[in-house]
Amino acid sequence: MSEKEAETPGKRTRPGPRKVTPKYLENAALFYLQRFATSAANLRRVLMRKVERSARFHGTDPAEGAQWVDALIARFVASQLLDDALYAESRAQSLRRRGASGRTIALSLRQKGVEGEIIDTAMAAADEAEEKxxxxxxxxxxxxxxxxxxxxxxxxxxxxxxxxxxxxxxxxxxxxxxxxxxxxxxxxxxxxxxx
CATH class of the missing domain: 1.10.10 (Arc Repressor Mutant, subunit A)
Structure with a gap:
């Protein structure tokens, strides 16, 4: 027991991150996708943070975790659980309805890891409903x-x-x-x- 724990009796310590396995990453990815629409690059960032935390805490191999994440992302893209074009179009339309400028929408999509060509297509689709x-x-x-x-x-x-x-x-x-x-x-x- 550390000195800090001894100073605060009754306070429970928070357990460390779970050890990353392929099944854990898949469950985490599916749970994330249930709550949020996202791009493949953003989901990869989310999962890699879990891999990096596990590597620091448990001493697991981050390269092996990165391979698992890449395989999982490829599988989700192939099964169309992840579709950057659909995500970008839906996000662009949503932001446009809320009064976002084209610059803001493009920046938001770029930050989520969506490629430039897909952003241009999504912006064109979001803008076609209105003359200006x-x-x-x-x-x-x-x-x-x-x-x-x-x-x-x-x-x-x-x-x-x-x-x-x-x-x-x-x-x-x-x-x-x-x-x-x-x-x-x-x-x-x-x-x-x-x-």
Whole structure:
């Protein structure tokens, strides 16, 4: 018993990570996929963290664990449990509906390990429903955050620069932000997609 454990009587110590086996990795991957949609590269990162923790704690071979993870990912891709194109398209559409800019969506997908070609295809699919998808997404975000035309009329002029900055930080171009923030009212933007 360490000194720290002796100082805090009654406090249970947390057990270390489980030893990684092929079956454990498969169960962990399936449990993760039940809760989250993900890309193959992101699932690989999640599983490799488990392998690395097991290697540090139990002294297992991380190279062997990496082989198990690669075989598991290949099997899941072959059986279509993992489909980067489907994941990217669904994620892009979801983010677009929430008012995310094209830059934000592409960055989010890149961070999850989705390849550039797949991102481009997913963005095209997400944007085909609207004539001006960036403007429609910016209008959705402005409505959600009560910026520009959705702000009370008396405080609108004073908040103009802050509203423009909020849309710029969200990844929208200056022209798109200006079109949304300087619109007379929400009715002027209603034709820009389903707001």
């Amino acid at each position: 998808p960036e403007l429609a997404a910016a209008a959705r975000l402005a409505r959600k955050r009560r910026l520009g035309p959705w702000r009370a009329a008396e405080g609108r002029r004073e908040a103009r620069e802050r509203d423009l900055a909020a849309l710029a930080r969200a990844g929208f171009s200056y022209d798109v932000a200006l079109a949304v923030i300087d619109a007379e009212g929400p009715a002027d933007l209603e034709g820009e997609g389903s707001l």
